[in-house]
Amino acid sequence: MSFSSWVRGTRLYFHMVAASIRAQMQYRYGFFMNILGWAMSYAGTAVTMWVMLYSFQSLEGWSFWQLIFLFALAVLSWGVCVIFFFHFRSLDQYILNGTFDRFLVRPIHPFFHFMAMKFDVGAFGQLLFSIAAVTLAYIQLGLDWPFWKWGVFTSAVIGGTLIQGGILVLISAIAFWTTRSERFYWVVMFPAKSMMNYPLSLYPRAIQWVVTFILPFAFVNYLPALLLLDKPHPSFSSYWGAFSFAVGLVFFSICYQIWMMGLNRYKSAGS
Amino acid sequence: MRQLRLYLEFSRKAFQRSAAYRFDAWTRLFSNVIFLFMWGFIWFALYSGKGDVEGVSFESMLSYIVVSQMLQGVHGAGTPLWEIQERVRTGDIAMEMMRPYDYPTRSLFSDFGNIAFHFLTAVLPLYVVLFALFDLQIPTSMSQWILFLLSAVLGYLIRYSVELTFGLLTFWLMETGGVEDIFYFSISLFSGSVIPLWFFPDWLETLAYFLPFQGIFFVPNSIFVGQLTGQALIEAMLMQGIWLVVSYVILRWVWSRAALKIVVQGG
Amino acid sequence: MGIIDVNHLSKQYFIAKRQEGMWGAVRSLFHREYITKTAVEDVSFSIEAGEMVGYIGPNGAGKSTTIKMLTGILVPSAGDVTVGGLVPYRERQKNARQIGVVFGQRSQLWWDLPTIESFELLKQVYAISDQQYRKNMDTFTEILRLDEFYQTPVRQLSLGQRMRADIAASLLHDPAILFLDEPTIGLDVVAKERMRTFIQEMNQERGITVILTTHDMADIERLCKRMILIDQGRVMYDGGLSKIRDRFGKSRILIVDLEKDTQLQVQGAELIRSEGNRKWLRFNREEITAAQLIQQVSIQADIQDLSLEEPEIDSIIRQMYEEGLSVG
Incomplete structure (x- = not known):
């Protein structure tokens, strides 16, 4: 792709994003309730964690604020991910009611076009909650990170966005074969994501392996949190947490390729 | 009597419909099992190196989580909040108001049909295996079984009334994001679905006792694992009964307001 | 060589066989049996620039499948298609610039936005120059009275208004070819007539080649000199209306x-x-x-x-x- 087409693409993306925001602003009350709602539902989980640790003090050696940090780190990148990719889960709806075809009769890249369709401002609620929670945890835990740890933190947020975005892209790609995707989000990704709000070491070894090497959820929050909170990893070096960004990049591009494969299959098979 | 036959017909239809979409029922069970798994491991870790906490053993706690997850599986087969909201928005409920039956009752009976199918083909077989496999604590007497079942049914009806009431608020609110989250948060924490009330800080426990949600999962779960007996049990179930009446009265009131709104403004 | 050339075009779908019973559902997750359905079979035709052609047939005859292959949405199983010298599925984006598409039953506009904003977005999507945009918008507004509902979100438009907006949107980038899939479906008599007049004007004044699928024969009688009749994926008739009228009329x-x-x-x-x-x-x-x-x-x-x-x-x-x- 040439430089000018990148410029054009970027400009177009911002135009479409602005349109999407205006569309969501149409329901003004809903716009704010949506943001507030997301923030509240995550605060709810944090309260649950607090209640849980009230009688038990710690979970697998994680104190309440460490747990909050782990959780908020996941929510932070999930928030960014929701902004860009959350609507991918409902690709099945677009395919079933035929509106997906519109992405194929326009002179722009279908993945890009579909991605630009929605810019989910509701996710500002997640960002609001997670930034507040990370900040509080940082203070409560008396953390004082050197520069490189901020790098690890940033890499975890970007990498986490790419990993979770990748999984959403993967889920949406399933729709090209089975005309179903949203259900997979609720049945597989939502519970899996909930599990990752707690320290990975809780779960059997097999699961730890799957989320480290196959669906790399571990790089979203658990591995970087170990490094950032100076906790040892039960079996690997704690420096694994520094590679979230690289893992995210590789994983996302694989998922993107699978999506494009799905698109080709859609083009040859129809729906 | 004829009315009851009519409503039972809705149950039958819903049962058949569930059978046609049985794949959906199984996928729901799949996520139910993942959550069971997650909470099982969390409680296992919380109890590691500890004996009884607040007078509750790990075995009791594990049984509590399993039975709680089982009941949640049953509740999950009913009409979820978002679907009620969707029906309000699309005008489906307004349409049903013209039919010669009572919508809240008809919807309840439809849910019974769905639940019956989901329970018989998915929840029950799975949880029987789980209870047998892990040798979990189950009620030791017939009366405990009966009280548990009764309490679980009361809990279901409370949840149904509260959820439908929340759903009907959609008639007045264009966007329901916030309402939804209040509901889901309350039902997940205050119902004792994942953390029993006895582990709550005292002030929060007191607060929870004065909310309807504890009657949904906490009371039946506690009866099941034998943590609630004698005088306390009677009181708790009485409380459930009171909450059911209160939430039902509120539901009827909101419903009549909604009906009025439809008649006046056409939805 | 016409502006559209279709040679021995075929399209087969593979449809997963539904497995009966509980085990069937589980089994079908791992292993599926397929049945082949031929949607389009050995279809050939050529359309000259400036023609207006009715592409008709009963439901499931293969009309939409053909249109999808011409617009680059679907890849043919066999045969060749060229549209304006391009192979649509190979150069989909390039092809998209020279065609306009209207699917009568589904809007291509942004559902929640005021109608005018969809036009502005399409201006960006197709990189339409300010001058061209203004010129087209003026014309379409005048003929289709778009100004009546500029500020109304698309979801609140009546079907007739929505179709007017959709067809204007499809012509904004001055396509050489316009595909209309059921453009008058569900419209009332007045709206239908307005739509037909507009299509005719675009064809005659701008020389846009129009391919039209429809159930409504009045559309064809009013608009098309030529019709291609398709049934069960095959072309049954390709020619003028008068010939058919003579033969069966x-x-x-x-x-x-x-x-x-x-x-x-x-x-x-x-x-x-x-x-x-x-x-x-x-x-x-x-x-x-x-x-x-x-x-x-x-x-x-x-x-x-x-x-x-x-x-x-x-x-x-x-x-x-x-x-x-x-x-x-």
Whole structure:
């Protein structure tokens, strides 16, 4: 792709994003309730964690604020991910009611076009909650990170966005074969994501392996949190947490390729 | 009597419909099992190196989580909040108001049909295996079984009334994001679905006792694992009964307001 | 070489066989059996620039599948397609610039935004120059009265308004070819007429090539000199309307209201429909005159009222199907 087409693409993306925001602003009350709602539902989980640790003090050696940090780190990148990719889960709806075809009769890249369709401002609620929670945890835990740890933190947020975005892209790609995707989000990704709000070491070894090497959820929050909170990893070096960004990049591009494969299959098979 | 036959017909239809979409029922069970798994491991870790906490053993706690997850599986087969909201928005409920039956009752009976199918083909077989496999604590007497079942049914009806009431608020609110989250948060924490009330800080426990949600999962779960007996049990179930009446009265009131709104403004 | 060339085009779908029973559902997760369905079979035609062609046939005949292959949404199983010298599925984005597409049943506009914003977004999507955009918007606004609902979100538009917006949107980038999939479906008589006038104007004044699928024969009669009739994936007829009319248009239908329901025995005509006292009789005007037929009927029963029906294209096509005759 040439430089000018990148410029054009970027400009177009911002135009479409602005349109999407205006569309969501149409329901003004809903716009704010949506943001507030997301923030509240995550605060709810944090309260649950607090209640849980009230009688038990710690979970697998994680104190309440460490747990909050782990959780908020996941929510932070999930928030960014929701902004860009959350609507991918409902690709099945677009395919079933035929509106997906519109992405194929326009002179722009279908993945890009579909991605630009929605810019989910509701996710500002997640960002609001997670930034507040990370900040509080940082203070409560008396953390004082050197520069490189901020790098690890940033890499975890970007990498986490790419990993979770990748999984959403993967889920949406399933729709090209089975005309179903949203259900997979609720049945597989939502519970899996909930599990990752707690320290990975809780779960059997097999699961730890799957989320480290196959669906790399571990790089979203658990591995970087170990490094950032100076906790040892039960079996690997704690420096694994520094590679979230690289893992995210590789994983996302694989998922993107699978999506494009799905698109080709859609083009040859129809729906 | 004829009315009851009519409503039972809705149950039958819903049962058949569930059978046609049985794949959906199984996928729901799949996520139910993942959550069971997650909470099982969390409680296992919380109890590691500890004996009884607040007078509750790990075995009791594990049984509590399993039975709680089982009941949640049953509740999950009913009409979820978002679907009620969707029906309000699309005008489906307004349409049903013209039919010669009572919508809240008809919807309840439809849910019974769905639940019956989901329970018989998915929840029950799975949880029987789980209870047998892990040798979990189950009620030791017939009366405990009966009280548990009764309490679980009361809990279901409370949840149904509260959820439908929340759903009907959609008639007045264009966007329901916030309402939804209040509901889901309350039902997940205050119902004792994942953390029993006895582990709550005292002030929060007191607060929870004065909310309807504890009657949904906490009371039946506690009866099941034998943590609630004698005088306390009677009181708790009485409380459930009171909450059911209160939430039902509120539901009827909101419903009549909604009906009025439809008649006046056409939805 | 026409602006659209289709040679021996075929498209097969593989449809997963539904497995019965509980085990079937589980099994189908891992192993599926497929049945092949041929949607389009060995279709060839060529369309010249500036033509307006009706592409018609019953439901499931393969109309949409063909359109999807011409627009680059679907890849053909066999055969060649070129549109404006491009192979649509290979150069989809380039092809998208030279075509406009309207799917009558689904809007391509941004659902929640005021209508005007969809136009502005499309300006960006197609990189339309300010000048071209303004010129087109002025024209379309004037003819289609878009200004009546500029600020209304698309979801609140009436069907007629939405179709007007959709067709204007599809022409914003001055495409050479316009694909219209059921452009008048669900519209009332006035809206239909307005739509047809607009399509005709675009074809005549701008020389846009139009391919139109429709159920409404009035669309074809009004707009198209040529029609391609497709059934079960095959082309049954390709040519002018007049030829079809000559071949099948000799029949007339006599509708009579009788005093009381009577079994009619008439020669030279066929009873094709009967609803109580009302009878529909089809006859060939070269074999028997209407007067002769009326006379036959009046001997057998008292006629209260009668009318003659001219053949319409849809009845002609129905007849073609019934008789299984091919003119092409």
